[in-house]
Amino acid sequence: MTNQRSAAPARLALKGDLLDFTAAPQWARVDDPAVRLRPDHWLLIEHGRIVGAQADDPGDGWAREDHAGRLILPGFVDTHVHSPQLDVIASYGAELLDWLETYTFPAEGRYADPEVARVGAGRFLDALLAHGTTSAVVYPTVHKVSADALFDAAAERGMRLITGKVLMDRHAPDGLRDDVVQAERDCLDLIARHHGRERLAYAVTVRFAPTSTPEQLAMAGALCRADASLYMQTHVAENRGEVEWVAKLFPDARSYLDVYDRVGLLHPRAVLAHGIWLDDTDRRVLARTGAHLAHCPSSNLFLGSGLFDWPGALAAGVRVSAASDVGGGTSLSTQRTLADGYKVQSLNGQRMTAWSGLHAATLGAAQALGLERELGHFGAATLADVCVWDWAVGPVAEGRMALTRDAHERAFAWMTLSDERNLVASYVAGALRYRRP
CATH class of the missing domain: 2.30.40.10 (Urease, subunit C, domain 1)
Structure with a gap:
């Protein structure tokens, strides 16, 4: 290339x-x-x-x-993708939680090294461009330097990029945990230096509910309330084992989604990946708050997570975009992602047209991110x-x-x-x- x-x-x-x-x-x-x-x-x-x-x-x-x-x-606009996980794409034989422990966390640990973060950011963004993706909502790692590297590499290429350092203060290995005070300080510094610079925007990035304490989730919600121009990205209801774990960790919450809602993380600039195991009340909450779901069909099939009810979400007034979720997904190619999306809907007894798929990766994604005047x-x-x-x-x-x-x-x-x-x-x-x- x-x-x-x-x-x-x-x-x-x-x-x-x-x-x-x-x-x-x-x-x-x-x-x-x-x-x-x-x-x-x-x-x-x-x-x-x-x-x-x-x-x-x-x-x-x-x-x-x-x-x-x-x-x-x-x-194309990829609304959920992990830059360091190019290193573990196509890894064998695990469901979500095992996959994180076995493959993802070791790969992300390497991004504490500034040179690894710099080289990895450039390789990742060039790979997106070589697959026809010109804008993305991206997870780096818990390390501040990994977010800095992504922002700088995107600015060099003129790309629209939404990212932010990952928040993760429990249930993660040494070297991949932060704490509430330092994480807030890092976020504020990154926001001051990058949010609104050229085509860059900051996303308050909660890995997922199990890896953040209630105190860290509250801090993340406070950041969002303090500045409505910030994005938020996280995972929700991807895997049944994950949903059960969240229920044990947050027994007072009505649902997995409610964990985020009660601390102010759901708003029109919130991007939640997956959303397979949501109920009707959850979908009404998403419609009310304006938060949208990034559907990741390749990842859902590869990790055996489940089948997303796309028309059900649309009927409830929930916006849906398409996302690769590499490295759980198996390709940065949006076409491969959408072809898998068709298969997921076929297994649900539905038929996804090319128009629905392509719209979710272009105009639909732009509208869900509030960027339709730009791209x-x-x-x-x-x-x-x-x-x-x-x-x-x-x-x-x-x-x-x-x-x-x-x-x-x-x-x-x-x-x-x-x-x-x-x-x-x-x-x-x-x-x-x-x-x-």
Whole structure:
């Protein structure tokens, strides 16, 4: 792969099949008016922002790239992913809690070393760009230096990144625990230095309820209440064993989700990964608070966690985005994640369209994060986070694509059969950040 660091040209035009969304598609509807597909159009970008799209050639005043016959999408938004866990992706034979002890915690312990954190952050973000993901909500480690490294690496690449040092003051190995006073001090320093700098935002990052004492959870909630512009990220109701553990640790809470709600961690900028084992009351709480669920189907299947009820969440008014959850997930490829999402819904007796999946990784994710004015679609004035893809690579995909009969069949075949090998180029705010050799 080739990672680029070129500046954005003043005026750039990309030609291809432009696909984005103007609203949320209806579940299971394949002929949805929310889909905006404009074949053989030029996407016009000035000074890093989208200014329009048209069928006619824009002329010699533009740096033009003709990708006719290729797909052009907004850059994907991964709403839940762990940067240090690239080191343990595809690890064998464990459910969630065993997997953390056996693989994850040892890998994260290495990020106390500033050089490991720096190199790991750059490798991780370049890997995202090489998979067509231009924005992400990311877990580093409990070490302040790991968050600093991620923020600095994202700023260097111009990426929209939401992250924050992990809070974890119990039920974790030596070297991976903080304490309430020092953790608060670290958070405040990171917020002061990075939150709102360029395209960076801070997330109060609770690992999950079992690894934070009630005092630390209360501190995290106080940070959120003090500054409504902060994000919050955590895990909830991923695995039945985890849910049972939370019930024992917090016997006064009505549910796992209630542990977070009662300390003020649920709000419109809260991102909760998984949410498989929630009940109707929990879903009403999510809808009321505006917190959203990051659905991680590849991880849920790989760790045997369970099957997420996506249409049930939507029916309750809960927003849902798509996330890789690497390293529990097995690929940074959003297409592979969405293909697994289709399988999860099939096991639930539902059918997820390509439109629902792609929306959850672009406009839907941007809206859930409150970033729809910046990214996730091709509307005027959004930053040009854009990726160019081959519709098909290899004889199987090429043969299938040649036989597709309509737009949804074509998009679904692409979502199911493509991966990072289809990626031609990734642009961040109009600047080329990755080009396939």
